[in-house]
Amino acid sequence: MNLTYGIKDKPPVGQTIVFALQQLLAIMAATIAVPAIVGNGMSQTAALFGAGVGTLVYLIFTKFKSPVFLGSSFAFLGSMFAAFAGAASAQVGYLGLIFGALFAGLVYVVIALVVKAVGTRWIDKLMPAVVIGPTVAIIGLSLSGNAVGDLMGTTGAVANGASTYVCMICGLVTLAATMLCSVFGKKFLKMIPFIIGILAGYIVATVFTVIGNATENPALQIVNFGLFANMTWVPDFTFLQAFKGFDGLTGSYIATVAVAYVPVAFVVFAEHIADHKNLSSIIGQDLLKDPGLDRTLLGDGIGSFAGAIFGGCPNTTYGESVGCVAISGNASVVTILYTAIMAIVISFFGPFATFLATIPSCVMGGVCIALYGFIAVSGLKMIQKVDLNDNKNLFVVSVILIAGVGGMSVSFGKVTITEVACALILGILTNVMLKNKEPEAEPATGKKAGKKSK
Numbered sequence: 001m002n003l004t005y006g007i008k009d010k011p012p013v014g015q016t017i018v019f020a021l022q023q024l025l026a027i028m029a030a031t032i033a034v035p036a037i038v039g040n041g042m043s044q045t046a047a048l049f050g051a052g053v054g055t056l057v058y059l060i061f062t063k064f065k066s067p068v069f070l071g072s073s074f075a076f077l078g079s080m081f082a083a084f085a086g087a088a089s090a091q092v093g094y095l096g097l098i099f100g101a102l103f104a105g106l107v108y109v110v111i112a113l114v115v116k117a118v119g120t121r122w123i124d125k126l127m128p129a130v131v132i133g134p135t136v137a138i139i140g141l142s143l144s145g146n147a148v149g150d151l152m153g154t155t156g157a158v159a160n161g162a163s164t165y166v167c168m169i170c171g172l173v174t175l176a177a178t179m180l181c182s183v184f185g186k187k188f189l190k191m192i193p194f195i196i197g198i199l200a201g202y203i204v205a206t207v208f209t210v211i212g213n214a215t216e217n218p219a220l221q222i223v224n225f226g227l228f229a230n231m232t233w234v235p236d237f238t239f240l241q242a243f244k245g246f247d248g249l250t251g252s253y254i255a256t257v258a259v260a261y262v263p264v265a266f267v268v269f270a271e272h273i274a275d276h277k278n279l280s281s282i283i284g285q286d287l288l289k290d291p292g293l294d295r296t297l298l299g300d301g302i303g304s305f306a307g308a309i310f311g312g313c314p315n316t317t318y319g320e321s322v323g324c325v326a327i328s329g330n331a332s333v334v335t336i337l338y339t340a341i342m343a344i345v346i347s348f349f350g351p352f353a354t355f356l357a358t359i360p361s362c363v364m365g366g367v368c369i370a371l372y373g374f375i376a377v378s379g380l381k382m383i384q385k386v387d388l389n390d391n392k393n394l395f396v397v398s399v400i401l402i403a404g405v406g407g408m409s410v411s412f413g414k415v416t417i418t419e420v421a422c423a424l425i426l427g428i429l430t431n432v433m434l435k436n437k438e439p440e441a442e443p444a445t446g447k448k449a450g451k452k453s454k
Contacts, residue, residue: 004191004329007067007283011332015188019330020338022194024346026324026371027051027071028356029364034072034313038080040090042312044357045347046235047072050311052343054303058317059337061299065291067331068279069321069339070303072313075268075418076104080313082260086253091245094238094312099254100261101308107265108301116294123273123288130386131427134397136278136379138404138423139271139319140372147372150365151175163219166208167362170222174201174366182327182370191328194367201363222360233350238312261314263412265301267421268316272300274424275317278378282322283331323371326378392434400427 005011011019031051035042054070083096127135153167178197181189189196205222212220276287276296287296300317307315325331346353386393404423411417417425 002329003283003331005332005335007065007285007331007333009332010334011330015191016332016335016338017342018188018192018195019328019332019335020342022192022328023069023321023324023335023339024342025194025198025356025359026320026367027069027318029359029361029368030074030318030320031071031313032357034074034077034080035311037077038084038312040084040093041236041241042238043232043236045232045353046237047311047313048343048353049235049237049347050307050309050313051315052340052347053310054307054315055336055340055343057303057306058296058299059333059340061302062287062291062295064333064337065285066276066279066287066296066299067283067325067333067336068275068317069336070300070307070315071318071321072307072311073268073304073316075264075271075316076100076261076314079104079257079260079264083257086256087245088248088250088253089245091241092248092253093245094241095245095249096253096257097238097312098242098308100257101305101314103258103261104265104268104314105301105305107262108269108297108304111269112294112297112301115292115297120288120293123293126428126432127273127277127424128431129382130393130396131400131424131431132274132277133379133382133386134400135274135404135420135424135427136382137376138379138400138420139274139278140323140374140376140379141401141405142407142419143319143368143372144376147365147368150361151369152365153362162222166220166222167360170201170205170208170360171362171366171369173204174198174363175369177201178367178370191330193327193370194324197367197370198359198363201366202359205360205363222362223358224360225358227354227358228351231350231354233348235310235347237310239309267417269297270421270424271418272297272317274420275319275322277382278319278375279317279322279325281382282326282378319375320368320371322378323374326374327370392431395434396427396431399430400424403427 032044032047035044035047051071058070079100080097083100084093087093087096151168151171153162153164174197177200178193181196182193208220209223280287304315383397388394400423403426404419407419408422409417409419410422
């Protein structure tokens with residue numbers, strides 16, 4: 001695709017700050033959702049701080065050549081629950097989060113060393129376009145239910161009694177403003193469609209909320225301004241709680257944490273490749289070769305561990321960030337650098353962090369329909385040159401799409417192989433099983449077909 005700003009480009013400082021805010025808005029909801037889901041007193045602002053730190057580490061390891069933000073990973077939710085469930089106290093649980101992220105990071109380091117030694121050709125053979133394309137599409141499609149659920153108000157605001165129809169109106173206004181700005185916007189506005197969309201949706205939601213408060217009608221109360229009453233200024237870092245848990249640490253607990261985290265790291269590795277293949281196709285540069293898969297793995301693994309020290313949540317490259325690059329046409333790594341710094345700074349600025357937290361889920365749902373859709377479409381674009389008249393390719397694509405869209409996932413105790421990973425594994429196995437198929441012989445013609453009729 002045509003990029004307005006390439007990887008090495010440096011937009012004007014003022015514009016870069018706005019672009020960074022757009023990236024932050026794109027990843028914000030998911031990043032702070034993970035600690036909220038896990039509970040146990042985990043800090044959302046600390047998770048945001050950790051995501052910023054993790055992204056800085058990633059940028060350093062990738063030599064500032066990969067424009068993607070790292071946020072809290074949903075894949076490790078079960079592992080994080082296990083860390084608290086097996087702990088003798090909450091403090092030990094926090095220590096378990098750090099140990100778990102360390103184990104996951106070590107998996108990435110080991111794989112990175114293997115890649116450094118043997119190269120990446122095996123990945124191209126194991127996961128060609130016919131495999132990785134539909135897998136990337138599944139990353140977007142698997143999130144479609146979340147986007148629609150948010151927009152319709154079946155999550156978030158509806159829990160407070162907000163009307164589904166009111167939520168839908170706010171979400172659709174957001175989506176419409178985003179699309180109109182992206183397609184018809186001029187120059188700078190064309191590059192910040194998410195900010196315009198979110199502001200439009202937030203204004204509409206605020207109007208409904210003001211009317212709802214005045215009439216005491218909970219169906220119209222979309223924005224939760226009550227969050228400002230419990231506003232915190234300083235993040236409650238994970239390591240501060242973990243430091244108190246060493247006395248209750250046991251060998252069996254460490255083993256439990258390792259079993260919960262290590263297998264998931266291998267699953268996330270597959271998604272790591274899919275994300276970077278997708279980003280490579282968007283920016284027109286193969287990131288698995290430059291800066292190299294070994295560097296992206298080290299950046300992701302060590303960045304994830306660094307982020308967990310502060311926020312407790314292992315990080316991963318975000319599809320929302322990739323989608324933001326695709327829609328805005330801005331692949332400048334400087335923008336990602338500003339986003340990471342902004343995430344760190346904002347985590348200490350209570351009012352603004354709380355303001356971002358008050359953005360209704362229905363508004364973010366409107367944005368995410370566009371984001372996740374772009375991820376899905378970018379994956380389908382990868383198979384444009386694949387011959388789908390060949391049944392071998394048709395079966396590979398079909399298996400991946402149906403397994404992924406159908407939500408196939410497998411759990412082994414506390415470890416869950418996600419639908420994306422299951423779809424990818426089935427696709428790889430199908431491709432390997434059918435790759436040696438001999439091409440069908442063409443019908444004989446001329447003399448080879450027999451004597452010509454007179």
